[in-house]
Amino acid sequence: MATATLTIDLGALVRNWRALDAKTNCETAAVIKADGYGLGVDRVAKTLAQAGVRKFFVAATEEGALVRQALGPGPEINIFSGHMRGDTDMISDLELTPMVNSIDQMLRHAESLPGRPFGVQLDSGMNRLGMEPAEWAALRELAEQQGPTLIMSHLACADDPESPMNPQQLGAFRAMTEGLNVPRSLAATGGLLLSKEYHFDLTRPGIGLYGGAPFEGAEAVAHVSIPVIQLRDVEIGETVGYSNTWTAERPSRVATIAAGYADGLPRIMGENISVYHGSTACPVIGRISMDMIGVDITDLGEDPAELDILTEDQTVDMLADAAGTIGYEILTSLGGRYTRRYTS
Ligand SMILES: *Cc1c(COP(=O)(O)O)cnc(C)c1O
Numbered sequence: 001m002a003t004a005t006l007t008i009d010l011g012a013l014v015r016n017w018r019a020l021d022a023k024t025n026c027e028t029a030a031v032i033k034a035d036g037y038g039l040g041v042d043r044v045a046k047t048l049a050q051a052g053v054r055k056f057f058v059a060a061t062e063e064g065a066l067v068r069q070a071l072g073p074g075p076e077i078n079i080f081s082g083h084m085r086g087d088t089d090m091i092s093d094l095e096l097t098p099m100v101n102s103i104d105q106m107l108r109h110a111e112s113l114p115g116r117p118f119g120v121q122l123d124s125g126m127n128r129l130g131m132e133p134a135e136w137a138a139l140r141e142l143a144e145q146q147g148p149t150l151i152m153s154h155l156a157c158a159d160d161p162e163s164p165m166n167p168q169q170l171g172a173f174r175a176m177t178e179g180l181n182v183p184r185s186l187a188a189t190g191g192l193l194l195s196k197e198y199h200f201d202l203t204r205p206g207i208g209l210y211g212g213a214p215f216e217g218a219e220a221v222a223h224v225s226i227p228v229i230q231l232r233d234v235e236i237g238e239t240v241g242y243s244n245t246w247t248a249e250r251p252s253r254v255a256t257i258a259a260g261y262a263d264g265l266p267r268i269m270g271e272n273i274s275v276y277h278g279s280t281a282c283p284v285i286g287r288i289s290m291d292m293i294g295v296d297i298t299d300l301g302e303d304p305a306e307l308d309i310l311t312e313d314q315t316v317d318m319l320a321d322a323a324g325t326i327g328y329e330i331l332t333s334l335g336g337r338y339t340r341r342y343t344s
Contacts, residue, residue, distance in 0.1 A: 002229055003227075003337055004257075006222060007222070007225065008040065008341070009222075013039075013047060015219055016210070016215070016221065017030060017051060017053065020189070020205050023192060028053070028202070029054075029078075029203065029204045030056055031204050031209075032044050032067065033063060035332075036210075037206060038264075038333065039221065040340055041070065045067050049075055054074075054075055054076060056075055056078065057077075057204055057206075058077065060079065061096060061098070065090055065096070068094040077097065078098075078099055082099050082100045083108050083112075085108070091116070099118070099150070103138065117149045118148055120150070122136055124172040125165065130153055133172075148182050150201075151185070155169050157190075159214045161193075170197060170198060183200075184202070185204055187204065188204050189209075193214060207331075210222065210327075212331065213327055222316060222334070224310035224334070225306050226258055226307055228256070228257055233252070234254055240286040241285070245270075246285040253298045254294055257292065257293050260292050261290055262291060263338065264330065265293070266325070267287065268322075269322040271283065271285065273319060275293070275309050276308045276309075277300055280300060281314075283295070293309075295307060316330050
């Protein structure tokens with residue numbers, strides 16, 4: 001078999017959710033957009049629901065439909081992109097809760113599904129999604145009459161506890177929601193870790209559940225193991241891979257392993273990363289190809305059947321650093337070619 005294995009530790013996922021929940025005195029939801037941050041939304045949703053999560057968030061109504069299929073009736077499934085044209089039937093039939101983010105969406109919802117649940121998304125300064133203060137002022141009374149389930153906003157800089165943007169957005173959110181008798185939510189993983197002031201009635205962690213920064217205490221959830229396709233000995237002066245970027249400086253044993261940038265392992269990580277046999281690091285050599293990576297196993301002293309690239313030693317954030325990106329992008333880019341294994 002020449003496909004890599006993505007092992008997802010559902011036990012670690014639950015422990016991460018519990019550890020984050022324990023930091024709050026309010027309810028803790030779970031954000032499972034983008035196929036559960038690339039790890040498989042069906043299993044992720046079911047596992048978290050079993051562990052006691054009652055509220056879920058996804059980006060799009062279509063994602064919400066998959067979650068409803070997985071969970072059946074009961075848990076609340078909230079849609080960040082709100083009530084888009086064409087979504088009405090799905091929202092109604094599958095009992096999804098759109099977070100309306102504009103006057104247009106508010107009116108669409110009130111007209112097409114009067115009395116059906118919705119939340120309100122406010123812009124507290126990020127300028128991405130949500131109603132601005134003036135829009136909200138114009139709509140607040142209508143929205144209140146309709147009885148929203150939640151009023152939410154999102155922090156732009158919560159991964160940096162020192163950023164003045166955090167208290168600024170906190171103040172803006174408070175000013176826009178004061179005097180309303182509706183549950184409020186401002187914090188994702190970063191905001192949850194800032195302080196209780198940011199928690200309000202509901203927190204919405206995503207990345208921390210899946211083992212990524214800024215949740216320092218997170219357990220690794222995703223592990224990637226890649227089969228060795230071929231082994232060879234190369235002489236001093238021979239090169240490995242595209243563009244001859246690596247030249248043997250000693251007689252070397254080289255393993256070719258079966259994953260590459262088409263599996264979400266960015267080419268730019270190149271020689272800044274290792275792969276692991278147990279806890280022994282083996283250097284990646286030459287260019288990462290679409291489906292293959294070269295590895296120097298000279299010092300290993302044995303021929304491994306597979307090598308690990310995402311491990312306790314080389315975390316998703318370390319791969320992200322090597323690629324000049326963030327753990328979120330590594331996880332959500334892993335893609336469909338892996339054999340997925342779930343452990344508990
Ligand atoms: C993605 C997202 C979250 C979760 O963010 P994390 O940083 O992954 O915890 C929460 N709220 C909104 C609006 C989001 O878009």
